[in-house]
Amino acid sequence: xxxxxxxxxxxxSVLAAPVLAVALLAAGASPAAAAKPAAVQAAAAKSAxxxxxxxxxxxxxxAQPIQSKGAILVPMKDLFKAxxxxxxxxxxxxxxxxxxxxxxxxxxxxxxxxxxxxxxSVKLDAPATVRSGVTYVPIRFVSEAFxxxxxxxxxxxxxxxxxxAAQYExxxxxxxxxxxxxxxxTAQIVALNDDSVVLIQTDYGQxxxxxxxxxxxxxxxxxxxxxxxxxIQTNDGRSLPIAGVAAYDEKADLAIVLTKDELSLDxxxxxxxxxxxxxxxxVAIGSPLGAQNTVSVGVVSNFxxxxxxxxxxxxxxxxxxxxxxxxxxxxxxxxxxxxxxxEDTSADLNFAVASxxxxxxxxxxxxxxxxxxxxxxxxxxxxxxxxxPEIASLLAKQFDSVSASDxxxxxxxWTVKRDESGWLRLSADIxxxxxxxxxxxxxxxxxxxxxxxxxxxxxxxxxxKIRLNLVYSKKVGFEPRDYEAGAVTALxxxxxxxRYSILDLQFQDELLIRxxx
Numbered sequence: 102x103x104x105x106x107x108x109x110x111x112x113x114s115v116l117a118a119p120v121l122a123v124a125l126l127a128a129g130a131s132p133a134a135a136a137k138p139a140a141v142q143a144a145a146a147k148s149a150x151x152x153x154x155x156x157x158x159x160x161x162x163x164a165q166p167i168q169s170k171g172a173i174l175v176p177m178k179d180l181f182k183a184x185x186x187x188x189x190x191x192x193x194x195x196x197x198x199x200x201x202x203x204x205x206x207x208x209x210x211x212x213x214x215x216x217x218x219x220x221x222s223v224k225l226d227a228p229a230t231v232r233s234g235v236t237y238v239p240i241r242f243v244s245e246a247f248x249x250x251x252x253x254x255x256x257x258x259x260x261x262x263x264x265x266a267a268q269y270e271x272x273x274x275x276x277x278x279x280x281x282x283x284x285x286x287t288a289q290i291v292a293l294n295d296d297s298v299v300l301i302q303t304d305y306g307q308x309x310x311x312x313x314x315x316x317x318x319x320x321x322x323x324x325x326x327x328x329x330x331x332x333i334q335t336n337d338g339r340s341l342p343i344a345g346v347a348a349y350d351e352k353a354d355l356a357i358v359l360t361k362d363e364l365s366l367d368x369x370x371x372x373x374x375x376x377x378x379x380x381x382x383x384v385a386i387g388s389p390l391g392a393q394n395t396v397s398v399g400v401v402s403n404f405x406x407x408x409x410x411x412x413x414x415x416x417x418x419x420x421x422x423x424x425x426x427x428x429x430x431x432x433x434x435x436x437x438x439x440x441x442x443x444e445d446t447s448a449d450l451n452f453a454v455a456s457x458x459x460x461x462x463x464x465x466x467x468x469x470x471x472x473x474x475x476x477x478x479x480x481x482x483x484x485x486x487x488x489x490p491e492i493a494s495l496l497a498k499q500f501d502s503v504s505a506s507d508x509x510x511x512x513x514x515w516t517v518k519r520d521e522s523g524w525l526r527l528s529a530d531i532x533x534x535x536x537x538x539x540x541x542x543x544x545x546x547x548x549x550x551x552x553x554x555x556x557x558x559x560x561x562x563x564x565x566k567i568r569l570n571l572v573y574s575k576k577v578g579f580e581p582r583d584y585e586a587g588a589v590t591a592l593x594x595x596x597x598x599x600r601y602s603i604l605d606l607q608f609q610d611e612l613l614i615r616x617x618x
Contacts, residue, residue, distance in 0.1 A: 152259045153240065155183050155249075156267045164235045166260070172227035173253070173260055174237035184247045184264070190236075197229060197236065199243075207246050209238055218246050280376070283432045290384045291396055293433040296336045297369045298426060300388040301358065303331030303343075309387035309426035310358060311435060312366045317468075319459055320425030321440055322349050322356040327478050333360055336394050345473040348466035353410045353458035354440060357466060359473045369427060372434025374411055374455050377401055385417040385439050385453075387426020399449065411455035413437050419451045428453040444506040445542055484561040489517040496527065500554060503571075505546045507539045512571065525562070527569040531603065536573060540603070544616055547571075547604050555608045571604040573617075 151166040152159055153175060160183055166175045181188045181199050186207075189198040195211040208217040209229045215222045216229075223246075229238045240260055241251045248265035263271075285293070297312045301324055308324030310333070318333055325331070331343040341360045349356040378401070385397045399417030406412065413428065419439045428437040437453035480499060484492055493515045502509040511532040518526050536543070551569075558567055576596045581589050588601040603617040 149258050152257075153180075153262065154259060155262045156264055164233070166240070167232065167237060169230065170227040172225075172239050172241065174227060174230065175240045175260075177229070177236040177238045180238060180240060180243055183262075184244065184249065186247065197238065201247060205247065207243070209243075211236070216242065285431060285433050287384055287396070287398055290429050290431070290433045291386065294369060294386060294427060294429055294435075295394055295396075296366055298336070298386040298394055299364075299366075300334040300391070300393045301325075301331060301343075301425065302334060303328035305329070307388070307391055307422050308424045309422065309439070311369050311425070311427040311438070312364055313357070313368050313459075313463060315363050316344075316360045316470075317347065317368075317463075318358040318360065318364070319438065319463075320356055320358055321438060321454075322351060322354045324425045325349075325356050325358060325476060327476075327480065329475055329478075331358075333358070333364070334393065335364070335366065343475075344470065345475045347468045347470075347473045348462060349476070350458060350462050352408050353454055353462070355438070355454065355459055355462055357462065357468070359468065359470060369435040370433070371456050371460055372430045372432065372436040374436065374457055376432075376434075377404075377413070377430065377436060379403060382431050383413070383415055383417055383436070384429045385415070385419055385423070385426060386429070387419060387423040387439055389418075389420035389423045391422055399451075402450075405452070410458050412440075413453045413455060415439075415451050415453055416449040417451065418449055444545075446506065480557055481561060484558075485564070489519070492527075493517040496529070500529075503543070503546055503550045505539060505543050507542065508535065510535050510539075510543065510546075523566065525565045525567045527558075527567065528572060529570075530572050530574050533573055533575045536603070547616055548614055551604060551606045551614045552612065555606055555612050555614075559608060566609045567607070569604070569606040570602040572600060573603050574598070574600045 151168075151173060153162065153166065154160065160179060162179045163176050166173050168174070177197055178188065184201070186199040186201050190196075191198065197209040197211075198206065199209075200206045206217075206219055210216075211231055212228050213225075214228055215224055217223070223242070225239055225242055227239050229236065231237070240262075244251045244262050248268075250263040250268055252261045252263075253259075254261055299310050299312065299318060301308045301310045301318070301320055303325065305326070305328045306324070308320055310318040310320035310324070313319045325346050333341045333343060335341070341362050341364065344359045344361045347357045347359040381401045383399055383401060385399070386394055389395055397417045397419065399415050401413055402416050403414040404411065405414055413436070415428065417428070417439075419426070419442055423439045424441070426439040427435050428439055430436045435456050437455045438459065439451065439453045442449075442451035481495075484495070487495075496515040496517070497513075500512065500515075502511050512529040513532075514530045516526075516528045520526055554569065555567075558569075576592070576598055578596055580591075580597050581599055584599065585601065588599060590598040590600070592598055601617065605613075605615040607613040
């Protein structure tokens with residue numbers, strides 16, 4: 102906003118002088134006699150002592166400040182000490198050298214018209230001088246060289262110095278006042294953004310998104326992964342078909358979806374990570390478990406970094422289907438997309454990728470609607486005719502872990518073979534260390550993984566009867582007790598092999614899942 106300065110009006114002064122003169126003449130006094138007290142007062146004011154304050158506190162000086170060539174000079178040692186500088190005196194060249202840490206060195210030679218700041222010559226209003234054994238330096242030049250602000254209060258005859266640290270604190274306080282003035286209530290934030298958050302429904306799953314353009318919706322990449330078709334469900338009940346993914350950032354898990362028709366919705370306003378502090382309130386809007394445009398509130402619990410991207414840890418509750426939903430700050434600005442969270446915990450440990458990556462994706466994307474399409478699927482249309490090693494290779498690449506609230510259960514050593522009954526037997530060993538710690542909490546994760554895996558394998562191999570086992574396999578130096586028959590085997594080296602299936606998955610037209618208790 103442009104500030105407007107109003108020049109002071111001096112009409113009253115112009116009118117008052119003649120009136121005062123008339124009054125004095127009427128009383129028998131001459132104008133010269135009337136002006137004498139004012140001249141005396143001005144002279145007295147000029148001779149009054151000059152005081153110096155730093156951040157509102159008066160400095161104790163070993164000698165009074167002096168004036169030279171319109172500049173005010175103060176005792177060197179007192180000023181440098183107050184500014185936290187280290188001072189060295191070079192008697193041969195009569196030079197004062199002051200420094201502050203490693204970022205500033207200042208050199209002043211007595212009587213010289215120029216000084217050096219970090220080796221650069223600077224002209225002085227008045228040179229440093231020595232009087233009565235006291236070295237004086239120009240207060241404005243020295244203070245400003247050390248980042249301080251200097252103001253001359255002529256009425257009080259005080260030089261007021263504000264240190265760099267005090268200026269910074271003042272700016273922070275002003276920024277905080279401005280922040281507080283811009284704050285919105287939760288209801289105001291929702292009213293501002295509710296219609297700009299949409300539900301995304303694909304043939305593969307469901308998620309959320311935020312409107313960023315006439316036909317553009319921002320969401321998580323994993324919401325659109327493996328989708329072949331989909332639609333945008335708006336808050337006002339409309340359904341708009343999706344043309345495809347216009348741009349994406351795999352590392353940040355972001356995608357821009359293009360609709361076939363205009364959304365006719367206001368885009369969100371982006372906020373900044375720089376405005377956020379730990380403990381700031383946030384509002385999440387998304388569609389957890391398909392409950393469209395559900396609002397939840399929380400705070401920024403922490404900040405995280407992964408692969409160059411910034412993440413917010415938030416306490417606002419989210420769930421499956423919230424992915425791609427909007428996370429808004431207390432000013433109603435989009436600061437992130439809700440992405441993931443820990444399950445099986447009451448701590449509300451949820452995460453959102455910061456909007457900075459999204460802004461960059463939008464900025465650099467040159468979208469040609471004619472070239473927009475759905476993403477290439479991560480899995481092939483079919484595995485019919487594939488060899489056992491080819492199937493094993495795909496399993497090792499695409500089914501290499503089971504996600505859990507505490508991390509990833511790694512799967513390795515995939516084998517594929519066909520038994521004498523014609524069943525296709527698939528098997529992988531699990532990470533036993535991870536399972537030993539977290540296996541008791543993974544029953545739900547394993548069951549969901551089994552159902553999803555069976556669906557995909559059945560799609561790619563619809564004619565096959567398939568049995569899949571995830572196997573716990575570990576060597577120990579003692580004979581284990583009370584395991585089921587065949588789970589424990591003695592080895593030639595005196596150790597014992599423990600091996601059993603933690604998941605037995607069987608399917609063709611129907612599905613059977615059995616988990617190890």
